[in-house]
Amino acid sequence: MEKRVTFRSAWLPYALLAPQLAITVVFFFWPAGQAVWYSFQLQDPFGLSTQFVWFDNFIALFRDPHYYASFRTTAIFTFSVAALSICISLLLAVMADRVVRFALVYKTILIWPYAVAAAVAGVLWSFMFAPSIGIVTFVLKAMGVDWNWILKGDQAMLLVVIASVWKQIPHNFLFFLAGLQSIPKSLIEAAAIDGAGPARRFWSIVVPLLSPTTFFLLVVDLVYAFFETFGVIDATTMGGPAQATQILVYKVYHDGVKSADIGGSSAQSVILMIIVIALTAIQFRFIERKVHY
Amino acid sequence: MIERRPVLDVISHAVLIGGALVIAFPLYVAFVASTHSLEDVMRMPMPLLPGGRFLENYTQVLFAGTTTGSRAAVWDMLINSTVMALAVPVGKITISILSSFAIVYFRFPLRNFFFWMIFVTLMLPVEVRIIPTFKVMADLGLLNTYAGLTLPLIASATATFLFRQFFMTIPDELAEAARMDGAGPVRFFWDVVIPLSKTTMAALFVIQFIYGWNQYLWPLLITSDESMYTVVIGIKRMIVGGDAANEWQLVMATAILAMLPPALVVLLMQKWFVKGLVETEK
Numbered sequence: 001m002e003k004r005v006t007f008r009s010a011w012l013p014y015a016l017l018a019p020q021l022a023i024t025v026v027f028f029f030w031p032a033g034q035a036v037w038y039s040f041q042l043q044d045p046f047g048l049s050t051q052f053v054w055f056d057n058f059i060a061l062f063r064d065p066h067y068y069a070s071f072r073t074t075a076i077f078t079f080s081v082a083a084l085s086i087c088i089s090l091l092l093a094v095m096a097d098r099v100v101r102f103a104l105v106y107k108t109i110l111i112w113p114y115a116v117a118a119a120v121a122g123v124l125w126s127f128m129f130a131p132s133i134g135i136v137t138f139v140l141k142a143m144g145v146d147w148n149w150i151l152k153g154d155q156a157m158l159l160v161v162i163a164s165v166w167k168q169i170p171h172n173f174l175f176f177l178a179g180l181q182s183i184p185k186s187l188i189e190a191a192a193i194d195g196a197g198p199a200r201r202f203w204s205i206v207v208p209l210l211s212p213t214t215f216f217l218l219v220v221d222l223v224y225a226f227f228e229t230f231g232v233i234d235a236t237t238m239g240g241p242a243q244a245t246q247i248l249v250y251k252v253y254h255d256g257v258k259s260a261d262i263g264g265s266s267a268q269s270v271i272l273m274i275i276v277i278a279l280t281a282i283q284f285r286f287i288e289r290k291v292h293y
Numbered sequence: 294m295i296e297r298r299p300v301l302d303v304i305s306h307a308v309l310i311g312g313a314l315v316i317a318f319p320l321y322v323a324f325v326a327s328t329h330s331l332e333d334v335m336r337m338p339m340p341l342l343p344g345g346r347f348l349e350n351y352t353q354v355l356f357a358g359t360t361t362g363s364r365a366a367v368w369d370m371l372i373n374s375t376v377m378a379l380a381v382p383v384g385k386i387t388i389s390i391l392s393s394f395a396i397v398y399f400r401f402p403l404r405n406f407f408f409w410m411i412f413v414t415l416m417l418p419v420e421v422r423i424i425p426t427f428k429v430m431a432d433l434g435l436l437n438t439y440a441g442l443t444l445p446l447i448a449s450a451t452a453t454f455l456f457r458q459f460f461m462t463i464p465d466e467l468a469e470a471a472r473m474d475g476a477g478p479v480r481f482f483w484d485v486v487i488p489l490s491k492t493t494m495a496a497l498f499v500i501q502f503i504y505g506w507n508q509y510l511w512p513l514l515i516t517s518d519e520s521m522y523t524v525v526i527g528i529k530r531m532i533v534g535g536d537a538a539n540e541w542q543l544v545m546a547t548a549i550l551a552m553l554p555p556a557l558v559v560l561l562m563q564k565w566f567v568k569g570l571v572e573t574e575k
Contacts, residue, residue, distance in 0.1 A: 003461070005468040006400050007478035016395035017407055020388040020448060026433075027426060027445035028414045034425030092312045095305040102306075108560060109313040112320075114570075115555035117507035117525045120548050123532065124319040127326070127541060135322055138338040169316065171570065178571055198301060227420045231509035235529050249420045256424040257514070265424055272421040280416050 032273065038266035057267035066243065067251070067268075074226070074247040077161065081229070082221035085165045086214060089172035094202065096173075097180040107177075114170035118231030125163035126236040149237065153244025156237045160245050163236065164229045171224075172217050179213035180206065219283045226275070248272060320552070327351070327546035334541045350546045359531045359543045365519040367547050370527040371554075374506055377442050377523055378554070381505030382498045384447030390490065393456035394482055398468070415450045419511050427514050437518045446504075446511060452497055455572060459493045460486070496569030499562050503555045524551040 042053045061067050096106050113121070128136045131148040140147040149155040183206060191201045230249050233239060239246035239254055246254065252272065256265030326334050329344035358364040395401075396408055419426065426445065435441030463486070471481040512523045522530065528551060531544050559566050 003397055003465065003468070005465045005472070007398050007468075007472075007481070009399065009478060012478060013395040013399035013401045013404070016391040020392040020411060020453065021407060023388065023444060023448035024410060024414055026429065027448060028417050028422075029410075031422040031425035031429050032417050034428065035422050038425065088312070091308065095308045095312075098305045099302065099309065102309075106309045106313055108563070109317055110309075111563075111566075112556050112559055113316060114566075115503055115507075115559040116552050117509060117555075119509045119525050119529055120507075120551050121319075123528055123544065123548055124323055127545065128319060128322055133335050133337060133339065133541070135338055135341075166316065166319070174567060174570060178567075192296060198298060227418050230420060231507075231525070234509070234513075235532070252420070253423055253510070257427075262424055269421045269423070269425075273417065276418065276421060277416045 035266045035269045035273070038262050039270045041263050041266075043262045053263070057263045058271075061264065061267055061271075069243060070246050070248055070251045073157075073243070073245065077157065077164075077229075077245070077247050078222050078225035080161045081164045081168065081225040082218055084161065085168040085172050085221055086217055088165065089169050089217075090176050090210075090214075092169070093173050093176035093180055094206070096177060110173050111170040113167055116167060118164075118167060118228055119235040120231075121163050121167045122160070122232040122235030125159060125166070129159050149241075151241055153241055156241055156245050160229070160233055160236055163232045164225060167232070168221060168224055172221065175213055175217055176210065179210050183209050216283075219279060223276075223279055223283075226279075248275075323545045323548050326542055327549050329542055331540055331542050334545075346542070350542050351550070354543050354546045354550070359540045365522055365527060365530070367524060367527060367550055369520060370522050370524040371550065373439075373442075373521060374523040374525070374551075375554070376439055377508065377512070378502050378506035380439065380443040381446050381508075382501030384443060385449050385452045385501050386494055386497055388447060389449065389452035390456050390487075390494075393453045393460060394486060396453075397457055397460040398478060398481075411448075411450050411453050413450075414448060419445070423510070423514065430515060435515070437516055437521045441515045442512055442521070442523075443505075446508065452501070455493060455497060456490065459490060463489060492565075492568070493572075495562075496565045496572060498569075499558055499565045500569035502558055506555045527551075 039057055040052060040054055041050050042056065043050050092110060096103060096110070099106070116124075126149075128134050129147070129149060131137060131150055134147075137147050147155060149159045187205055187209075188201055191205055196204065226247070227249055229247070230253070233245055233247065233250050234253075237245040239250045248268065249272065252265050252268045255261045255268065322339075325341060325343050326339060327350055328347045329340060330346055333340055333344060354367045356366050356368055358366050392407075392411065396404060430436055430441050430445075433441075435444070467485055468481060471485060476484070506523075507525060508523070509525050509529075512521075512526050513529070516522055516526060524547065528544060528547050531547060532539050
């Protein structure tokens with residue numbers, strides 16, 4: 001799509017673009033280039049000597065069982081977060097779309113966690129689930145569950161999944177609600193006249209018509225779980241216990257900042273960049289398709 | 294309403310009430326905990342009704358910080374967060390409205406190249422370039438400064454796209470009329486484009502305010518000086534170790550203070566918030 005009417009100036013467009021391009025080059029391209037450059041280097045932790053090692057950092061990564069474990073953790077984490085937040089939000093949105101009374105009250109309560117920072121969400125949930133003083137721990141103990149996420153990896157994973165899903169529900173809920181409201185009422189009415197009950201209408205009309213929204217949210221939620229949950233994890237488990245919740249992004253941070261392994265961390269950054277590029281490509285292909293939908 | 298289904302209505306309300314309770318429960322627990330003494334909070338189970346130490350706890354975190362963890366006063370952190378949450382949307386809106394105006398309303402060499410340059414920044418979130426960006430900031434002497442906190446966050450492809458999309462919907466007749474009346478691009482930008490873009494700006498502002506306020510990884514890397522902490526970082530620094538070592542009532546008071554401004558923005562500007570959210574991501 002192009003404008004028919006344009007202005008002419010030899011310098012003005014460049015001047016208008018300059019601020020954004022300057023920031024983009026200094027804070028995006030330069031560091032990203034550095035990441036690629038460092039990923040081929042071996043540095044000692046004090047930054048005194050540097051050696052060019054070609055693909056050694058990548059080879060070392062792919063020989064490291066911890067890295068595979070981190071991939072596995074990330075896969076479990078991201079898919080749980082995406083699946084749960086989509087299912088729960090869809091259920092809530094369908095119900096909120098049905099009711100008339102109190103609709104605004106429900107909506108307001110359901111969207112406010114969007115305003116909560118990931119790290120704050122982590123702190124809230126780790127407090128409720130704290131092994132010795134948490135209010136939920138108390139209930140779990142009364143039910144005979146031995147709850148201690150500081151020692152048990154699967155419980156730590158469960159905690160970060162719950163906190164991340166809680167934070168993502170408002171976002172998905174709003175998108176589903178907008179999607180539901182854009183389904184023509186006449187379709188639903190026609191189905192009702194033909195004798196289809198609410199369940200039949202949901203599966204045969206609502207679900208297929210919502211599928212573009214659902215797919216879009218799936219990609220967005222995967223990206224969210226991949227990157228934006230850093231705060232949740234850093235404020236609760238810090239990747240532990242025994243790396244049970246160390247997702248890829250957390251490992252980049254941990255290896256680079258805490259362990260000062262610049263080469264290894266940069267190599268991981270480069271792999272992450274490739275993953276983001278793939279995810280973005282999928283998202284954009286899909287958006288182009290949606291235009292024709 | 295297509296038909297009356299009383300049973301389904303009851304189920305709907307039940308599901309929504311259940312969902313709302315679960316969603317709101319952490320907030321309630323945090324508020325209750327922030328109004329008690331540490332001994333009460335550490336008791337198992339902790340009380341579920343607000344206590345009487347609201348003023349003491351909040352005054353202490355606001356002006357003195359915690360005693361076991363970070364001693365930085367939350368008041369200063371709130372100011373840092375506010376600066377960040379205002380600078381990010383203002384900066385983002387300013388630079389992206391300018392660049393998308395250039396891309397939409399001018400034809401010039403390398404136009405597509407620049408557009409793609411901005412576009413690919415979508416694929417380079419802070420998280421994938423942690424170490425090198427930190428080094429760049431250190432080289433530029435921007436650690437522990439407001440410029441360092443905000444500048445890298447104001448470049449964004451999403452805002453540029455949003456404005457570009459919106460500019461495409463401005464009728465060509467307006468630009469033609471402006472040109473016939475002898476208005477140049479700058480005049481057209483000020484008198485036509487900016488007034489028309491107000492709703493888009495408002496929606497973006499709300500979303501970016503929340504985004505700026507809630508930043509975590511970036512301030513964590515860039516601030517080592519307590520006086521530069523944002524409130525989200527401050528909470529993390531108050532948590533020093535196991536359950537018993539933390540002053541939970543103060544941590545929760547800080548959490549409430551950290552949630553309050555963005556939550557108010559969401560609730561009071563719900564219309565803009567929903568518009569901004571649905572549009573920026575499409």
